[in-house]
Amino acid sequence: MVTRTDHWLEKLKSTDGRVTDARRAVVDVIVSSPRPLTPVEIFDAARKKHLHLGLVSVYRTLEKLEELRLIQRVHQEQGCQAFLRAGVGHQHLLLCERCGQAVLFDGDDLESLFSRISQQTGFEIKDHWLQVSGVCAECK
């Protein structure tokens, strides 16, 4: 059975990267987390799998994974240094305010909003960024 961890490591390998214990541990932690994690959180969790992992390697792996678009940075009030697996295609993030659980959704249609803003401001709209928060079914 090919896990998502394996898939990510393959992606790394196919871009001149190597598969190491440090990376395996970091990827494993991110892949199996239902919520965004900070570098230190990832470090603490991954150290249980790879004892003398360095925090530097977490940062370096995050950088690689972000380049490969396998993870995304999550912006929150308390700070913006948390990372989460990336969605496929065009998706946005829905976060539970209580437990932090993240869900990716798609199918937003903002075109009419954008064309109106474009007319009013003279801007040519290139990109957008939407994040929704609330309380998940379990936390309600």
Next chain:
Amino acid sequence: MVTRTDHWLEKLKSTDGRVTDARRAVVDVIVSSPRPLTPVEIFDAARKKHLHLGLVSVYRTLEKLEELRLIQRVHQEQGCQAFLRAGVGHQHLLLCERCGQAVLFDGDDLESLFSRISQQTGFEIKDHWLQVSGVCAECK
């Protein structure tokens, strides 16, 4: 003529705060900036008005102004430590990718999107966050 700077300083005063040269300088810089600024950028600009301003006072003033909801933190790819005057009521941000100019717009209607997401995920939607970027009329 009552400037926006004066208005902000009055707000500060009315919540047990004092009007000082340091604050006047910081507020002036933010109020007259068309784009989000980082603490250090604010520091550099404000120092021209108040020579021996300390960077600490910039941080402290930012904290106060954020509490009073006169400014908002702006999240961007390159980092999330930039601040901008806050909008009135429910508004969202439109940023120019070239010059950084910020425009606040309102009148987004995301209710139907939210009710659909809510049904699909079981979440109770509480809040959302939308930011749009593009190229402004001058930069086109």
Next chain:
DNA sequence: CTACTATTGATAATGTTTTTCAATTATAGG
């Protein structure tokens, strides 16, 4: 003018991310 207390800036402390570097290790090719 005075008393009171919020605010200041210098300094130190803390926290986060990046750089440097020599040692180690994954991997391709023989």
Next chain:
DNA sequence: CCTATAATTGAAAAACATTATCAATAGTAG
């Protein structure tokens, strides 16, 4: 399997960003 090569590692130091401490200063009410 062995070897050469270059990517990766972790320790340590450096760089950067933010926050806490504290004695001196200055805004404000009265």
